[in-house]
Amino acid sequence: MQLVEREKLDKRIETLKQCYGNDRSALLPILQDLQAEYGLLTGLIMQETAHALGIHPVEVEGVATFYSFLRTDQKQGKYVIRLCRTISCDLAGKARVARQFENELGIRFGETTKDGLFTLEYTNCLGMCDQGPAVMINDRLFAKVTPQMVPQIIMDCRQDFLKTVFPEITPSDVQKEGPILKNALPFGEGLKKALTLSRSDVIATIREAGLKGRGGAGFPTATKWQLAGTAVSDTKYVVCNADEGEPGTFKDRYLLHAQTDLLLAGMTIAGYAIGAQKGYLYLRGEYLYLRKHLEKSIEKRRQSGLLGKDIQGKKGFSFDVELRLGAGAYICGEETALIESLEGQRGEPRNRPPFPVDTGFMGNPTIVNNVETFIDAAIICAKGPAWFAEYGTEKSKGTKLFSISGDCKKPGIYELPFGITVQELLEEVGGEDAKAVQIGGASGHCIPAPEFKRNIAFEDISSGGSIIVFGKNRDMLQVAKNFMEFFTEESCGQCTPCREGNIKILEGIELLEKGRCSTSYLNELIRLGETMQLASKCGLGQSSPNAFLSIVEHFKNEILGRVPEAV
Numbered sequence: 329m330q331l332v333e334r335e336k337l338d339k340r341i342e343t344l345k346q347c348y349g350n351d352r353s354a355l356l357p358i359l360q361d362l363q364a365e366y367g368l369l370t371g372l373i374m375q376e377t378a379h380a381l382g383i384h385p386v387e388v389e390g391v392a393t394f395y396s397f398l399r400t401d402q403k404q405g406k407y408v409i410r411l412c413r414t415i416s417c418d419l420a421g422k423a424r425v426a427r428q429f430e431n432e433l434g435i436r437f438g439e440t441t442k443d444g445l446f447t448l449e450y451t452n453c454l455g456m457c458d459q460g461p462a463v464m465i466n467d468r469l470f471a472k473v474t475p476q477m478v479p480q481i482i483m484d485c486r487q488d489f490l491k492t493v494f495p496e497i498t499p500s501d502v503q504k505e506g507p508i509l510k511n512a513l514p515f516g517e518g519l520k521k522a523l524t525l526s527r528s529d530v531i532a533t534i535r536e537a538g539l540k541g542r543g544g545a546g547f548p549t550a551t552k553w554q555l556a557g558t559a560v561s562d563t564k565y566v567v568c569n570a571d572e573g574e575p576g577t578f579k580d581r582y583l584l585h586a587q588t589d590l591l592l593a594g595m596t597i598a599g600y601a602i603g604a605q606k607g608y609l610y611l612r613g614e615y616l617y618l619r620k621h622l623e624k625s626i627e628k629r630r631q632s633g634l635l636g637k638d639i640q641g642k643k644g645f646s647f648d649v650e651l652r653l654g655a656g657a658y659i660c661g662e663e664t665a666l667i668e669s670l671e672g673q674r675g676e677p678r679n680r681p682p683f684p685v686d687t688g689f690m691g692n693p694t695i696v697n698n699v700e701t702f703i704d705a706a707i708i709c710a711k712g713p714a715w716f717a718e719y720g721t722e723k724s725k726g727t728k729l730f731s732i733s734g735d736c737k738k739p740g741i742y743e744l745p746f747g748i749t750v751q752e753l754l755e756e757v758g759g760e761d762a763k764a765v766q767i768g769g770a771s772g773h774c775i776p777a778p779e780f781k782r783n784i785a786f787e788d789i790s791s792g793g794s795i796i797v798f799g800k801n802r803d804m805l806q807v808a809k810n811f812m813e814f815f816t817e818e819s820c821g822q823c824t825p826c827r828e829g830n831i832k833i834l835e836g837i838e839l840l841e842k843g844r845c846s847t848s849y850l851n852e853l854i855r856l857g858e859t860m861q862l863a864s865k866c867g868l869g870q871s872s873p874n875a876f877l878s879i880v881e882h883f884k885n886e887i888l889g890r891v892p893e894a895v
Contacts (some may be wrong), residue, residue, distance in 0.1 A: 332372050336784050341380045353690065355381060355391060355672030359398060360653060369400045381672075384725075386419040394674040395452065395655035397613045403447075405440045409484045410451035410464040414575040415770070415796055415810045417460035425461045426450075428475035432482055446485070448856050451574040451813055452658060454614050457733040457796075458500055458740050467616045477687075484525075500582045503866040504756065505753070506727045506743035507719065511590070511707050516634050518706035519593040521772055522600060523642050525797075530601040531557060533787055534705055537713035538725030542700035543569065544726075544792030545867075549705065552695050555685040556611055557602040559693035562836045564604035566595050567689065569666055569694045571612040573658040574769035575814060576794030578895040579729040580699040584611070584618050587703050590624040592649060596635065596704025597709055598695060599647040600689040607649040608689070658818040662866050663696040665820070677866035700729055700793070720746035728793065730843035732757045734766075735799030750789070759797040764882070766805065769794035770811045770873035774804070804883040808876045809837045815872035824870025833876055843890040850888070854880060 335798075344361055348354035358377055363369050367393050372386075378385040390396045399408070411426055430436055439445040455461035460472035465485060473481070477707070502509065520531050535550030556564060561856050568591065571792040572580040583591065595607045609626075611618065628650050629635040636837045637646040657675045660666045662680035667689050688694020696706075696857065703728060720726045724746035733739045737758025744753065750767070754760050765775045767784065768791045775782065780786050798807060812834040821827045836853040857873030864870045878889065 329467050332366055332370055334372065334376065337362075337373065338380070338467045339597065341377055349621065350381070352381060352383060352672040353670060354657060355383075355388065356395075356669060357652060359388075359392060359834060363399060366408075367399070368402065368404075369398055374400075375842075379667035391672065391674055393594070395657050397656035400875060403440055406445050406448045407465055408449060409485075410449045410454075411437075411453045412452070412456065412460065412462045412464075413450040413810075414453040414457075414814055415766070415807065416457035417454075417796075418575055419734050419796075419802070419809055420460035422461045424475050425463070425473050426476065428478040429482075430872060434476055446482070451656070451820060453573055453577075455572055455581050455612065456618065457576050457578050457731060457794075460733070464614060469614070469617060471797050479653045481487075501738075501740035502582065503732070503738050503740045504744065505742040506745070507715075508704060508707060508727055509587075509743050510730070513707065513710050514641075515588070515589060516593065516629075516632065518710040519596055519634060519804060520640060520791055522597045522706075522709040523640050523645070525602065527557065527601050530597060531708065533709060533713055534601075537708045537716040538720075539701070539704055539708060539716070540694045540724070540786060541697060542704065542728065543698040543701075543790065544772075546786040546789055546790055549697065551699055552685060552697070553601050555599060556604075556693045556695045561693050563690075563692045564602055565692060566598045566604045566607035567663075567666065567670070567695040568595055568609045568695055568702055569663065569696050570606065570615070571610055571654050571661045571666060572615075572699075572795050573612060573661050574792060575811075576733055576766065576769045576770065576796040577731045577791050578733075580614060581618075582741055583699050583703060583729070585617065585621060585857055588622060590703045590706045592625060592629055592635070594704070594706035595649055596639065596647050597705055598697070598702065600639075600645055602693070602695060604695075605646050605648070605889055607647065608670055609651045610654050610660070611650055611651060612660075612672060613654045616653065618814055619651065619653065626651065628823065652865065658814075658822075659820045659868055662868060663728075665750045665866070666696060674820070676822050677868075679865070689841050698792075709728045717779070717826075721783070721787070723787045726794045728784070730791070730795050731793050732797070733882075734797035735759060735762060735802065736796075736797045742893075744784075747783050749781050749783055751776055753784065754780065754796065754797065756795065757795075759799075761800055761801045763802065764795045764798045764807075764879075765792045765884050766794070766796040766798065766875065767809070770795070771812050771867070771874060773874050774807070774878040774882065803886075804842055805837065805887045808879045808887075809834070809841070811875040812837055812872075815868070819868060819872070823863075823865040823869060825860045825863040826865070826872065827857055829864075829869070830872055837876070841890065842892055849887070881895070 344358045377389040432700040437448045454462040463470045539549045540546040660675040665675040665765045669675040684694045
């Protein structure tokens with residue numbers, strides 16, 4: 329950690345304000361840049377940042393301690409080794425990698441070496457579910473880590489990665505392409521065609537295509553755009569939710585790199601449709617390595633007249649995109665929590681109504697869509713709604729990108745039409761012998777083998793794209809425990825049902841592990857989960873019991889009456 333001199337610090341903060349702005353919304357990027365320079369957010373750094381932005385130091389500390397990638401703890405080492413503990417990495421052998429890190433460093437997880445060089449921590453999903461176990465060391469990602477690789481990784485750290493021999497990132501395997509991934513559109517084509525239409529006709533085109541949000545909830549995209557477009561305000565915003573934190577999901581990581589121009593085109597089309605002049609691309613902190621690529625793509629579009637003032641010569645239409653980084657908080661995948669984060673607040677969900685389309689970023693009408701939705705919108709504008717509606721079902725138009733991981737022969741990214749059955753999907757990925765499939769990530773549902781004929785579509789089993797396959801020998805109670813540990817860690821703690829309920833369910837799972845849970849108490853846990861689904865403030869608490877409830881429903885014989893092995 330560098331010594332902080334107040335005068336130099338104040339000058340640096342003023343420079344960062346010129347880059348990010350003078351208001352509260354500049355707080356998170358300023359803290360991220362200061363941490364990158366000084367290694368730690370000290371009390372002095374937080375105090376001077378607060379004074380510069382005209383807010384109280386306690387507010388800055390509240391933000392800094394909310395996000396897991398912001399460091400305020402003096403006890404953390406120079407290298408913070410974060411091992412992903414969520415389900416796909418767990419299935420890939422995370423436990424053996426964890427043990428080897430402990431053996432090599434002589435510490436346990438949650439501890440720092442005496443020389444202050446290394447801290448071992450568990451972290452939640454790193455978006456590398458098809459390449460687990462995954463490790464993040466400060467801001468560097470490592471994939472497919474084995475116990476044998478651990479000594480070399482530690483040696484590389486000691487040498488400041490000067491002689492690193494392991495590739496940090498390997499591309500995800502795209503196992504099956506469909507019309508979205510094989511779009512073959514010329515650069516800028518979608519936006520150019522959209523700008524030949526009126527704003528209302530753009531929204532009508534999206535409505536005719538039947539595009540629904542690809543994040544999992546399936547809200548009609550055109551309806552969201554229409555509500556924001558008709559809202560009375562001189563200032564409106566477009567936000568891309570690239571905070572892909574759902575365990576088992578990694579498709580957006582690929583799209584952000586391979587389909588960047590279509591993503592930015594979709595955001596610009598949305599800006600034109602609703603009358604916005606500014607867009608924010610909110611990138612999850614784990615994908616920091618994509619930052620330079622994305623900023624280069626944004627600048628290229630500015631130089632090509634596809635971003636900026638009077639885009640493509642259309643007088644009066646100006647739109648630009650700014651990249652903002654998350655800092656390690658799953659809850660920021662919820663749209664109002666994401667907006668709070670953009671505003672420099674703790675990422676805590678808002679009460680609704682009002683909705684973002686009325687009162688979003690800085691109190692202005694705002695639409696929030698995910699990466700895949702914006703890409704689909706750009707292609708629809710280029711190829712027409714009829715082309716898109718050829719695929720899928722009557723109520724679920726188009727294709728869907730799936731992130732497939734777990735016990736299958738061909739993990740990776742698949743583009744498949746809505747309406748495909750679970751069994752058909754398993755045949756595609758080489759997972760025919762599965763006993764269960766988790767659809768929709770940790771917040772989704774566990775589907776047992778007798779239900780594999782069900783359809784993956786908004787009218788049956790909805791999914792944001794995460795598909796995790798569980799083989800015949802997997803312990804489903806351990807699966808439920810992994811998910812509940814995730815939600816216990818990631819709950820923002822705002823509302824009682826989620827804050828307390830996840831802990832109680834996890835405690836119940838631990839009793840089941842020990843064979844100490846009665847059927848009556850299990851039924852109480854089920855009722856608790858059902859209450860959480862109704863009473864929690866946001867989607868996290870409403871969906872966190874899903875996996876537990878579905879596993880209890882379908883695998884009760886497997887989880888009751890256990891006889892633990894003698895220790």
